[in-house]
Amino acid sequence: MNQRAISRACWVVMSVGLAACADDGDGAGAGGAGGGVGDVTYYQDVAPILNRSCAGCHQTGQIGGFSLDTYESAKASAGVLAANAESGVMPPFDAVETDECDPPGTWRDDPRLSDDEKETLRAWADAGAPEGDPNDATPAEPIPPPELDRVDLELTRDVPSTISGDVDLFHCVTLDPAFAEPTWVDGIHINVDNPLVAHHAITSIVKRADAPGADGEVTDCFGGTAGIMVHGWVPGGKPFDLPPGVGISIQPDEVLVVQMHYHPTGTSVEEDASSIQLRLAQTAPSWELFVQLRGNASNASEGLLPGPNDTAEPEFLVPANVEGHVEEMQYTVPEVGPEGLPLLFVGGHMHYVGRDFKVTLSGAEDECLLQIPEWDFNWQLFYQYDAPIEGLPRLRTGDTLRLRCTYDNSMGNPFLGKALDEQGLAAPVDVTLGEASLEEMCIVALGVLVPVP
Ligand code: HEC
Known part of the structure; x- marks a missing residue:
């Protein structure tokens, strides 16, 4: 069964009107199922889950397309959000275990919800999305900001990309750190400028002679670039934070090429000038x-x-x-x-x-x-x-x-x-x-x- 196809169908419906899709959510509105259902409320139980696992992408100006950061917005999609959480479609994470593949150990930064969290969302939707008391809200857990703890170097482009129309764009940005000697990097982060249209970014280390442009220059490129991919960023993605003692060596004749994949909004003309941040290793890895x-x-x-x-x-x-x-x-x-x-x-x-x-x-x-x-x-x-x-x-x-x-x-x-x-x-x-x-x-x-x- 193709879960994404289902959710996509849902999404099409959602953009027309939330209710139709929410009604489709299996069991939504049934009410009374499971223990303690009546006790689950937005402020006490649901908001902490949505704020931590969903709102990063589902808020105004972010790629998720609609907000999940207020009671009203969460209530409007209670059935469909519970269904998406249960099926594992949301939050997006594709390296799932299957009958033929059980990868060793666990994944770092695995965003998936626990079974308890999924049950809480389902129980809340089934109970008719009760609000609870805002004065008695469960305190928000601090969410670590998606940034490096220290930025030693930020490489920026000359001109922003303009994103309009309805065809996805792929722009390669050449960024030259111009290191005078081999330099150890142990953290990389894409500092996204316009999250509305930045859909993903792939960073490669490339010999300067093979780079698609000069420093700061932006070129069209769908396929790969020469060189070696070192980092893939997606919305909500964490910085590439290497474990202690591990580094990437960048040579004096190498540059970074960031391939930005832009997804136009379809209705507006947007600009993006995302940059890349590097943390340099303080001791030799x-x-x-x-x-x-x-x-x-x-x-x-x-x-x-x-x-x-x-x-x-x-x-x-x-x-x-x-x-x-x-x-x-x-x-x-x-x-x-x-x-x-x-x-x-x-x-x-x-x-x-x-x-x-x-x-x-x-x-x-x-x-x-x-x-x-x-x-x-x-x-x-x-x-x-x-x-x-x-x-x-x-x-x-x-x-x-x-x-x-x-x-x-x-x-x-x-x-x-x-x-x-x-x-x-x-x-x-x-x-x-x-x-x-x-x-x-x-x-x-x-x-x-x-x-x-
Ligand atoms: C990393 C970003 C991200 C996070 C985190 C995220 N979403 Fe989404 N969500 C999206 C995007 C992007 C879409 C648009 C459809 C797509 O591209 O799959 C979407 C679509 C949806 C939809 C519409 C139906 C669909 O699947 O297309 C629902 C409902 C939804 N998300 C609920 C949630 C819930 C609930 C959470 C938290 C448990 C969550 N999302 C976390 C990015 C995110």
Whole structure:
């Protein structure tokens, strides 16, 4: 069952009128179910959950589209918000456990609600969204602001991007720290200027000679840039705050390229001049973070395994109108020393045809590192394991890394419909490797820690 499709349908209804969707919410308005229902009120029980887990994106000027930060606004969508919380669609988080993938440990900054919190929202909606007494409200827990504790350097662009119309824009911003010597960075944060339109940002470290522009310059770019992705930001995303003792080294001949994905409001002309903030390491780290990309992208198709629809050699081709087409890739971890290398985070990358992403590691043990069973191009981020360095999964010499990307190149895929529309196409076309929105990739990003000699 495609939960997102349901919620999207809901969203369409919501923009027309909340009530229709709220009435659809299963069980909404039934009342009386479960113990203590009558006791659940907005001010005592619901506001603390919504303020902590939802209001960051659901308030005026933020990407969530409608507010959930007052009693009136929460009441208006009580049924649908409970339904979205129960199904796990909200807050958005795509690295979920499945029957075939139980990733090691837990994720850092996992925003998902607990079962108790979901039950509280449901009980509140079922009881008719009682307000309670504002004078007796549960005190708000302080929410840590989404910023670095210290900013040593902020890199800004020359001119803002203008975002209007109804087609998503992809702008690459080249930002040159002009370091005179190799410099350790241990924190990165996108300082978002206009959260109404900034949908996600991918930061890469790129050789200056390969950068798409000069310092501060903005260029169009849908596909990847040269270089190595180090950070993915989505609305509500936390700063990239490396664990103590871990750093990223930026060389004098390297610059940062931030690819901003803008989603126009459809009704207004907006500007955005988001910048990037860096925290420099104060002592030399003992681990260097290297982001390794493996998989199939625009010009590389190594490791590809034989699959359906291949003619002779393994071929990366997602035929038009095929749902559930699978491409798989396999790699052997090279010699990495007797202790192996700790893996700090993992992320996936596909475009609009991609539907399911899975990566496993097998050796002495078999581990599923990550699955994103409902791939959403708009919510790409790196998933960080929440463990001390000794407790992180490790890549060991000779282990087998396996990627599985599943595509839906049929009109049943809502993302594809939108991408086709934007290209003025009425029906799916064969999809091959490439950078464009109607081409595909299957890439894993592995945040590998290497001891600093
Ligand atoms: C990280 C940002 C973010 C957070 C946190 C968040 N939302 Fe959303 N929400 C969105 C966006 C963006 C949409 C618009 C639809 C989409 O893109 O999926 C949305 C849509 C919705 C909708 C409309 C129906 C739908 O699913 O499309 C509801 C209801 C909702 N959110 C409830 C919640 C609740 C309840 C919480 C907290 C438990 C929450 N949201 C937390 C970003 C967020």
